[in-house]
Amino acid sequence: DQQVKQNSPSLSVQEGRISILNCDYTNSMFDYFLWYKKYPAEGPTFLISISSIKDKNEDGRFTVFLNKSAKHLSLHIVPSQPGDSAVYFCAASRQHDMRFGAGTRLTVKP
Amino acid sequence: DAMVIQNPRYQVTQFGKPVTLSCSQTLNHNVMYWYQQKSSQAPKLLFHYYDKDFNNEADTPDNFQSRRPNTSFCFLDIRSPGLGDAAMYLCATSRVLTDTQYFGPGTRLTVL
Numbered sequence: 001d002q003q004v005k006q007n008s009p010s011l012s013v014q015e016g017r018i019s020i021l022n023c024d025y026t027n028s029m030f031d032y033f034l035w036y037k038k039y040p041a042e043g044p045t046f047l048i049s050i051s052s053i054k055d056k057n058e059d060g061r062f063t064v065f066l067n068k069s070a071k072h073l074s075l076h077i078v079p080s081q082p083g084d085s086a087v088y089f090c091a092a093s094r095q096h097d098m099r100f101g102a103g104t105r106l107t108v109k110p
Numbered sequence: 111d112a113m114v115i116q117n118p119r120y121q122v123t124q125f126g127k128p129v130t131l132s133c134s135q136t137l138n139h140n141v142m143y144w145y146q147q148k149s150s151q152a153p154k155l156l157f158h159y160y161d162k163d164f165n166n167e168a169d170t171p172d173n174f175q176s177r178r179p180n181t182s183f184c185f186l187d188i189r190s191p192g193l194g195d196a197a198m199y200l201c202a203t204s205r206v207l208t209d210t211q212y213f214g215p216g217t218r219l220t221v222l
Contacts, residue, residue, distance in 0.1 A: 004152065034210060043114070043200055043213035044153070089152070096141065096165070096207040100152035 003027050004092050006101035013108050019077040021104050023090030026071065030092035030099075033066060035075045038087045038103070047088075048075070080108045113137070114214035116201050122220045123191050131186040131217045133201030141207055142184040144176060145200040147216075153200055159184060160207060188219075196221045 036044035145153040
């Protein structure tokens with residue numbers, strides 16, 4: 001059962017523009033949401049998170065939005081930089097149970 | 111720097127030959143996790159340890175076992191690897207169960 005879905009396997013954006021990565025989940029019991037970034041040959045690196053009691057969390061160029069009624073979260077990167085090119089995984093968790101999406105490969109073109 | 115270390119980074123084994131993957135952490139976290147990730151798929155949780163308390167996911171095959179001899183180390187044992195077990199194996203840690211998980215670089219397992 002795929003409780004967390006990232007429907008776009010890839011996204012290409014021009015440097016300086018906004019990147020928007022989307023994620024949908026099905027289990028309303030999830031209460032903590034995260035985005036991880038993964039470079040080739042490395043493990044996922046924690047990027048940003050949001051608790052279910054919030055609808056927005058911002059950290060520098062990265063902002064995560066949570067829409068609980070739609071069971072949807074998104075990651076905004078602005079401005080996008082070539083170094084942001086990586087695979088981005090969203091994750092949703094409740095206690096130890098963390099479910100990942102399959103990832104979206106972001107390419108930022110110079 | 112505090113970190114999660116996995117050894118080896120690449121492991122080749124033969125069909126049916128037992129293999130052990132290693133994970134260590136300097137974060138002093140209570141929880142250690144093992145995930146399996148196949149190409150273009152989401153990481154899938156196999157099991158986790160909260161201190162010495164082992165928790166197996168319901169759909170983790172019996173072929174997969176784990177040991178945590180102390181806080182710093184956790185091992186993944188695959189007793190009889192099949193071709194379908196070829197994957198990236200990720201170790202992660204968190205301070206407590208509800209906390210952010212931090213991942214190691216992974217071990218890519220090839221089964222010949």
